[in-house]
Amino acid sequence: MKTADVVVVGGSAAGVTAAITARRHYPGKSVLLVRKETQVLIPCGIPYICGTVGSPDKNLIPDGVLEKEQVELLVAEATAIDRERKRLITTSGEVGYDRLIVATGSHPVTPLIPGVEMDGVFTILKDVDYLRRMQVLLKTARDIVVVGGGFIGIEFADEIRKTGEKTITIVEIAPHCLSLSYDEEFCVEAEQVLQSNGIRILNATKVAGFVGDGHVTGVKLSNGETLKADVVILGTGSKASAELGKAAGLRIGATGAIDVDRTMRTSDKHIFACGDCAEKVSFFGGGHSTLKLASIATLEARIAGANIFGITRENPGTVGVWSTALGDFALGTAGLTETMAKACGYDAVAATVEGPNRHPAGMPGGAKTKVKLVFESNSCVLLGGQVRGNAVAGEIINTISACVQKRMTADDIATFQMGTHPALTASPIAYPLVNAAELAINKMRFSSPAC
Amino acid sequence: MKTADVVVVGGSAAGVTAAITARRHYPGKSVLLVRKETQVLIPCGIPYICGTVGSPDKNLIPDGVLEKEQVELLVAEATAIDRERKRLITTSGEVGYDRLIVATGSHPVTPLIPGVEMDGVFTILKDVDYLRRMQVLLKTARDIVVVGGGFIGIEFADEIRKTGEKTITIVEIAPHCLSLSYDEEFCVEAEQVLQSNGIRILNATKVAGFVGDGHVTGVKLSNGETLKADVVILGTGSKASAELGKAAGLRIGATGAIDVDRTMRTSDKHIFACGDCAEKVSFFGGGHSTLKLASIATLEARIAGANIFGITRENPGTVGVWSTALGDFALGTAGLTETMAKACGYDAVAATVEGPNRHPAGMPGGAKTKVKLVFESNSCVLLGGQVRGNAVAGEIINTISACVQKRMTADDIATFQMGTHPALTASPIAYPLVNAAELAINKMRFSSPAC
Numbered sequence: 008m009k010t011a012d013v014v015v016v017g018g019s020a021a022g023v024t025a026a027i028t029a030r031r032h033y034p035g036k037s038v039l040l041v042r043k044e045t046q047v048l049i050p051c052g053i054p055y056i057c058g059t060v061g062s063p064d065k066n067l068i069p070d071g072v073l074e075k076e077q078v079e080l081l082v083a084e085a086t087a088i089d090r091e092r093k094r095l096i097t098t099s100g101e102v103g104y105d106r107l108i109v110a111t112g113s114h115p116v117t118p119l120i121p122g123v124e125m126d127g128v129f130t131i132l133k134d135v136d137y138l139r140r141m142q143v144l145l146k147t148a149r150d151i152v153v154v155g156g157g158f159i160g161i162e163f164a165d166e167i168r169k170t171g172e173k174t175i176t177i178v179e180i181a182p183h184c185l186s187l188s189y190d191e192e193f194c195v196e197a198e199q200v201l202q203s204n205g206i207r208i209l210n211a212t213k214v215a216g217f218v219g220d221g222h223v224t225g226v227k228l229s230n231g232e233t234l235k236a237d238v239v240i241l242g243t244g245s246k247a248s249a250e251l252g253k254a255a256g257l258r259i260g261a262t263g264a265i266d267v268d269r270t271m272r273t274s275d276k277h278i279f280a281c282g283d284c285a286e287k288v289s290f291f292g293g294g295h296s297t298l299k300l301a302s303i304a305t306l307e308a309r310i311a312g313a314n315i316f317g318i319t320r321e322n323p324g325t326v327g328v329w330s331t332a333l334g335d336f337a338l339g340t341a342g343l344t345e346t347m348a349k350a351c352g353y354d355a356v357a358a359t360v361e362g363p364n365r366h367p368a369g370m371p372g373g374a375k376t377k378v379k380l381v382f383e384s385n386s387c388v389l390l391g392g393q394v395r396g397n398a399v400a401g402e403i404i405n406t407i408s409a410c411v412q413k414r415m416t417a418d419d420i421a422t423f424q425m426g427t428h429p430a431l432t433a434s435p436i437a438y439p440l441v442n443a444a445e446l447a448i449n450k451m452r453f454s455s456p457a458c
Numbered sequence: 459m460k461t462a463d464v465v466v467v468g469g470s471a472a473g474v475t476a477a478i479t480a481r482r483h484y485p486g487k488s489v490l491l492v493r494k495e496t497q498v499l500i501p502c503g504i505p506y507i508c509g510t511v512g513s514p515d516k517n518l519i520p521d522g523v524l525e526k527e528q529v530e531l532l533v534a535e536a537t538a539i540d541r542e543r544k545r546l547i548t549t550s551g552e553v554g555y556d557r558l559i560v561a562t563g564s565h566p567v568t569p570l571i572p573g574v575e576m577d578g579v580f581t582i583l584k585d586v587d588y589l590r591r592m593q594v595l596l597k598t599a600r601d602i603v604v605v606g607g608g609f610i611g612i613e614f615a616d617e618i619r620k621t622g623e624k625t626i627t628i629v630e631i632a633p634h635c636l637s638l639s640y641d642e643e644f645c646v647e648a649e650q651v652l653q654s655n656g657i658r659i660l661n662a663t664k665v666a667g668f669v670g671d672g673h674v675t676g677v678k679l680s681n682g683e684t685l686k687a688d689v690v691i692l693g694t695g696s697k698a699s700a701e702l703g704k705a706a707g708l709r710i711g712a713t714g715a716i717d718v719d720r721t722m723r724t725s726d727k728h729i730f731a732c733g734d735c736a737e738k739v740s741f742f743g744g745g746h747s748t749l750k751l752a753s754i755a756t757l758e759a760r761i762a763g764a765n766i767f768g769i770t771r772e773n774p775g776t777v778g779v780w781s782t783a784l785g786d787f788a789l790g791t792a793g794l795t796e797t798m799a800k801a802c803g804y805d806a807v808a809a810t811v812e813g814p815n816r817h818p819a820g821m822p823g824g825a826k827t828k829v830k831l832v833f834e835s836n837s838c839v840l841l842g843g844q845v846r847g848n849a850v851a852g853e854i855i856n857t858i859s860a861c862v863q864k865r866m867t868a869d870d871i872a873t874f875q876m877g878t879h880p881a882l883t884a885s886p887i888a889y890p891l892v893n894a895a896e897l898a899i900n901k902m903r904f905s906s907p908a909c
Contacts, residue, residue, distance in 0.1 A: 366500055430506070
């Protein structure tokens, strides 16, 4: 029988990172990673297999990272956990563990819409063969309907349009695409980019059913219209894959994921969980969070992996940091949007500034950068920020994330010590984070004496 | 006689920002900015007037920012401060003030080298006409020698080579260019870029004198060699322009700049100073700092401007954050380099990682990013970081700066909540800040039980 000091179930972002972290923190312990996939897709890269990257095979997490850290790999499906005997039961036999880390991820939610089972209707399964087949169908497809205008939906739509003459329609149930991720003004900008790329967007629209004879040929909308469709892509959310943990009697949390404490330990003190399969609480107020992102998964994995033989790290709760790209147009959020903050019950004050990201503005590579910061008006603490710009927005949002994580106040950010350079950043006189903070201070001063 | 509630002397980064900040924080107060220049150059953009930007006239701080914030402008030279009568004496008459902010900047140091007074030898004066004349001479010059391989020197050299067939040599007294700004391995990389662009670098080399007959024709080195030179550019440091303050009897600090406390107040409680003309202390240990950067100037200006009628902000000391660009190659530093940290007396531990800034690595716009973090080994607190990458390095260094400013530990950074995206950033499994922190933890664990 195989045994290892630490056994990790799951080979995506959380599993790989947990295994590596365990090895780094406990170099004397053996680590074995069990996964069912022969090849593991980079989850956030999946939309790009259709266009920019060209194939699922070019979007894989290289196994070299496991080898380099001396993590043993077993490709087999885990079917059960025998907690009493501390064994993971797999399709390749039992594996003994001292500590187990469950990182079984999530799976797409298939909406209960008539006809959803038809051929040509795809969810975004993290499976190389499944996506390869989808790609084959997409190549010859003329009419494509994407259901759900979240990250995955809009990125798929924008990538598919790069592959040739297609009619692409996004059907979104909410008033705007991306409305769970950005404030409305940012959503509208993203929609304009998609539309200028020739993609049709139907917001506030429900899908009533899929039509076809075995293979999908159309999408019936609740407004009576029917869209032609050779392929349908469902980007309608995902759900924790908690079955393995649940069947083993691990406590399940309020959102249906495996319950963990701040150290990422489950109700069994020898078993940890991390990533999409684990319950999350928000950094803001500690309520339940259903955010699922590879970057959250790796954070949790770094906590779990470090804690397995002695607690050294605690999870302060999920801040929520993400970015979206459509060619040269990029958006990012860290923490709460204004909409989220108000929905959470915060007395939120927002300030938005926009300016060139070079100085002088004529320097090459320049683009206008828009930054919106959201503060709690009594404490003046930063609750979140959003950025719109070119590719550099993906790192500006991480500076904002640092400010959120350390609960910086508007004054802290107004006196932020940033580096600036004509060819790389905005001017120090008008650095957008700083200017947005100053603007917010001005607004707050008239509503709150604390600032 | 002109009067204003707040009078600011100096129209560059510090002066403009102090004036704007004063207006924003005290909307009921009048602010007047006095400067001697008709047009003000963007200081960090000066090297680019020769190449990318093309002319000093395209590298100006627009006066629109003053108008927009209702800051009155007086173009006149300030010649004295009458502190008793609270008046600034200028070439256009006296100006009464309630509060005065001195932001008189710095001026280049001219080294005492025989022949330095000759025509064709230029310092980097922040003066449009002077630089226009330099640009005219550079156009027809064949042989150019840059003395000093700091920021200004190398950026000038790299810009001039874009303007045509020239022989360009950098003469640097230290063992490497940029050695006051980056650790040696980063300096070497920058030198390689310069050399591959055809620029000759003579490190560890002193200039003995300039030869010529009125106009410079050559540079005599201490090793006996003489370089041909039609134009010489001196990038050999700068000195605080503290004369106005000194003559008025303001206390002068140990480095020769105007002494200020943490609120940016001078020895006269009605007078504040900020920017290159003001004394600075380091964020690390509080010793004297002679760093002079536009981004430091604007930080100090935001403190001074906010404090003039009631203290609300204090300067925690200069972190020191900067970046350098040579085409697509960019470097950045926040806080202490390993060399600086050891020189300061810290028991410093450094960790360096390198990896692609896209995932999968084949995504467009990708480049390898190298990140080096330096920690104090007992407390595990971050002392500084350096980045090498493409243009995005200019913002990654600001995330590191946030971590330094909030004195994050290696563990804080290892569990940093960053956003990642295939088209914008490194993979969440291998995000460089996080990986460098994990590597440092591993190193420190064997030397310090505190981590």
